Every structure is written in structure tokens, then in C-alpha cells.
Amino acid sequence: MKAVHFGAGNIGRGFIGLLLHQSGYEVQFVDVNETLIDEINKEKAYRVILANEQKEEFHVEGVSGINSAKAPEAVIEAISSADLVTTAVGPHILKFIAPLIADGLKKRTKENDMPVNIIACENMVGGSSELQKHVLEKLNDKETSWVQENVGFPNSAVDRIVPNQKNDRLLDVLVEPFHEWVIDSTEMKGAQPEIKEALFVENLQAYIERKLFTVNTGHAATAYLGNLAGHATIAESIKDEEIKKTVLGSLEETGKVLVATYGFNADEHQQYIQKIIGRFANPFIVDDVQRVGRAPLRKLGAKDRLVAPALAFMNEFNEVPENLVKVIVAALKFVSEEDQESLTLQEKVQAKGAAAAFSEIAGLDMDHPLVKKAAETF
Ligand SMILES: NC(=O)c1ccc[n+]([C@@H]2O[C@H](COP(=O)([O-])OP(=O)(O)OC[C@H]3O[C@@H](n4cnc5c(N)ncnc54)[C@H](O)[C@@H]3O)[C@@H](O)[C@H]2O)c1
Numbered sequence: 182m183k184a185v186h187f188g189a190g191n192i193g194r195g196f197i198g199l200l201l202h203q204s205g206y207e208v209q210f211v212d213v214n215e216t217l218i219d220e221i222n223k224e225k226a227y228r229v230i231l232a233n234e235q236k237e238e239f240h241v242e243g244v245s246g247i248n249s250a251k252a253p254e255a256v257i258e259a260i261s262s263a264d265l266v267t268t269a270v271g272p273h274i275l276k277f278i279a280p281l282i283a284d285g286l287k288k289r290t291k292e293n294d295m296p297v298n299i300i301a302c303e304n305m306v307g308g309s310s311e312l313q314k315h316v317l318e319k320l321n322d323k324e325t326s327w328v329q330e331n332v333g334f335p336n337s338a339v340d341r342i343v344p345n346q347k348n349d350r351l352l353d354v355l356v357e358p359f360h361e362w363v364i365d366s367t368e369m370k371g372a373q374p375e376i377k378e379a380l381f382v383e384n385l386q387a388y389i390e391r392k393l394f395t396v397n398t399g400h401a402a403t404a405y406l407g408n409l410a411g412h413a414t415i416a417e418s419i420k421d422e423e424i425k426k427t428v429l430g431s432l433e434e435t436g437k438v439l440v441a442t443y444g445f446n447a448d449e450h451q452q453y454i455q456k457i458i459g460r461f462a463n464p465f466i467v468d469d470v471q472r473v474g475r476a477p478l479r480k481l482g483a484k485d486r487l488v489a490p491a492l493a494f495m496n497e498f499n500e501v502p503e504n505l506v507k508v509i510v511a512a513l514k515f516v517s518e519e520d521q522e523s524l525t526l527q528e529k530v531q532a533k534g535a536a537a538a539f540s541e542i543a544g545l546d547m548d549h550p551l552v553k554k555a556a557e558t559f
């Protein structure tokens with residue numbers, strides 16, 4: 182079985198590539214990073230190392246790489262015959278890989294009419310659906326109806342903390358032991374792919390929102406508050422009692438919304454939160470607040486981990502969630518010289534003021550209570 186995976190980065194190699202290899206797939210990584218792809222083609226293997234006392238190692242072998250900037254034809258060919266396609270490139274990159282996927286599917290209609298599933302493994306609600314929308318824009322009516330019949334775009338939720346890497350060997354990846362890949366079983370075409378340890382569910386929305394609005398809300402809260410307090414890493418930030426209090430307060434707020442919306446058991450949800458706080462404190466991982474806080478314009482968006490649960494909380498309980506507001510304000514102050522979005526954010530805040538900048542980024546009116554409260558707190 183052949184799998185084509187877009188994005189040979191942290192989660193691509195450290196989680197998706199590993200599970201697909203363990204499930205019997207020959208994995209072809211597609212990336213625009215020439216150094217990475219050349220190394221994959223030279224080594225054809227890499228190690229995944231668990232960030233725990235034992236430092237357990239897994240070997241991923243028989244992998245290859247395609248540089249999509251230099252060899253788009255090879256990507257098209259790979260998609261036309263793949264048994265599974267996955268992505269972990271970042272939410273904003275989906276639209277850029279869609280044309281190549283569309284060309285691959287066009288070739289497939291002529292040469293291989295086997296159904297295939299394309300699964301986006303990004304931190305967003307509806308990632309595969311968004312990719313599908315971009316792919317369909319590139320197809321004519323006949324191709325569209327073939328794709329709608331034969332190509333599944335099941336949404337998924339992916340959870341494993343994979344920090345930026347500082348290993349001797351370029352391809353090796355240090356990952357946290359915890360991992361969870363949940364896939365929507367209702368959007369599959371053809372036989373359900375066998376993916377070791379993946380959980381196929383019919384109610385993906387509950388899983389993705391639970392993950393995004395707990396793991397990622399808590400992570401972003403720790404990163405933004407940590408960065409503001411001068412901490413360099415997530416583990417260091419979560420040790421700061423003031424920060425931990427606001428992080429836990431934010432997760433109380435998102436937890437109330439999740440329990441009310443999806444009927445999760447409140448005690449089990451508390452345990453889920455505690456486990457996540459333990460994951461942030463993992464002493465074997467050095468995860469920079471700058472990585473976790475990256476792309477603040479995306480993270481302050483209406484559907485993302487801060488504003489979406491804050492709006493849902495206001496809707497459900499008719500009050501402004503004060504901890505989430507503190508995190509939104511810390512996000513509005515996030516500066517990282519390596520992150521273009523944070524620099525654009527700071528320009529906006531300087532030029533227009535915090536209220537107008539937040540209102541524009543989150544798509545909320547200036548007199549929205551969340552905007553007013555954020556401006557007062559700023
Ligand atoms: N790292 C984590 O802990 C983690 C966990 C769960 C989900 N995710 C999600 O996975 C996605 C990737 O995150 P990451 O941490 O692995 O980032 P990363 O930067 O390590 O990897 C992204 C890779 O995509 C590649 N890429 C960029 N543009 C491309 C293009 N046009 N075509 C092909 N490849 C392209 C980059 O070169 C890079 O190698 C994000 O959506 C992220 O939210 C990350």
C-alpha cells in the first residue's frame with residue numbers, strides 16, 4: 182500500500198509517517214523544503230524517539246520524498262496511484278497544495294478508478310472539507326462528479342505534541358508519548374483504510390472541538406501568557422502558578438461549553454484537562470512558547486481555539502469568559518521575530534489600537550462585548 186503525505190515536518194514525520202509505516206504503508210513525503218526531501222531520499226529511514234525516561238525508539242523505513250516545487254509531475258503521478266493521501270502542512274497551506282492534488286485526481290480518473298481518501302491532519306475544524314473545497318474549485322463538472330463519488334475527504338483530529346527539533350540527525354523526531362488520531366468514518370470512500378491506533382468515529386465534531394478547545398486552547402494560553410512573563414518554554418510557563426491558574430481558568434470555561442454542547446462527563450473532562458496540563462509540563466520536551474504561539478492572526482480567528490469557545494461561552498452562559506479574555510489580550514501582545522504573523526499583528530495593534538485590531542482579526546463588531554472587554558483588559 183502506498184501513502185502520499187504532504188508536509189514532512191514535525192507531525193508529518195513524528196506521527197502520521199510513523200503510524201502509516203507501522204500500518205504497512207510505503208510513505209512518500211511531499212514537501213517544498215529541499216534539504217528535508219534530499220535527506221529523506223538519501224537516508225530512506227528515520228527514527229522517532231519518545232520524550233520519556235526510557236527514550237524508546239521507533240524506526241520508520243522505506244520512505245521517499247518528492248520536492249513538489251521542483252517535481253510537480255512526480256506528485257501528480259503519486260496521487261494518481263496512491264491508496265491514501267494525508268496532509269500536515271498548516272491550515273493556510275491547504276489552498277496551495279490543492280491544485281496539485283486536483284491534477285493528481287484528474288490523472289486518476291483516466292488511469293485508476295479506485296476510490297481514495299484524503300485526510301487533512303491540521304489543527305482546525307473541518308480541515309479535509311476545506312481542502313476538498315479548494316480541490317473542487319480546480320475541476321470541471323465531469324471531474325467533480327467523479328471526485329464526489331470516489332474521493333473521500335474525512336475530517337480528522339490529530340493530537341501529539343511534537344516540538345521543533347534539535348537532534349543530531351536531521352530526520353529524527355523527538356515526540357511526546359501521548360498520541361491520538363481520530364478520523365470521521367462517515368466521509369470515507371471505499372474500504373476504510375487500516376491505520377494502526379487510529380480511532381474511526383461518527384461524531385468527529387465533538388472530538389475535534391474537545392481537542393482544539395482543550396489541548397490547543399490550553400497550549401496557546403500557556404504560550405501567550407508565558408511569553409508575556411518572559412518564559413522561553415511551555416514547561417517553564419506552566420510551572421508559573423499565576424499562569425497555570427489562568428490556563429486552568431480558561432479550560433474551565435471551554436470545558437463548561439464542551440460539556441454543555443456535547444454532553445461529555447464533567448469528571449472525565451476534568452481528568453482530560455489534568456492529563457493535558459501534565460503533558461505541557463513534560464520535562465523531556467523543550468517546546469518553545471514561540472512555536473506554540475506561532476501564527477497569532479490564525480489563532481485569534483473567529484473559528485479558532487480562543488475566540489470560538491469564548492463566543493460559545495457567551496452564547497451559553499450570557500457572560501464574558503474572563504480567563505479567555507486574559508489569554509486573548511496576551512495573544513494580542515505576542516511578538517516573535519521569526520513569526521511574520523506576529524509582526525503584522527503588532528503593526529495592526531500599533532496603527533489601529535487593540536480594540537480595532539482584534540475586531541478586524543476576529544470579525545467582530547467594535548461594540549461586541551468580547552471586543553470591549555478585551556480592549557478594557559489590554
Ligand atoms: N507539531 C505538533 O505538535 C502538531 C500536533 C498536531 C497537529 N499539528 C498540525 O500539523 C500541521 C503541521 O504542523 P508541524 O508542527 O508539523 O509544522 P512543521 O512546520 O514542522 O511542518 C510543516 C511542513 O509543511 C511543509 N510545507 C509548507 N508548505 C508546503 C507545500 N506547499 N507543500 C508541501 N509541504 C509544505 C513545510 O516545509 C514543513 O516541512 C499544522 O496544521 C499543525 O497545527 C501539529
Ligand SMILES: O=P(O)(O)OC[C@@H](O)[C@@H](O)[C@H](O)[C@H](O)CO
Nearest residue numbers: 304339340341342343397400473
Ligand atoms: O500547530 P498550531 O500552530 O495550530 O498550534 C501549536 C500547538 O498548540 C500544537 O502544534 C500542539 O503541539 C498540537 O496540536 C498537540 O496535538
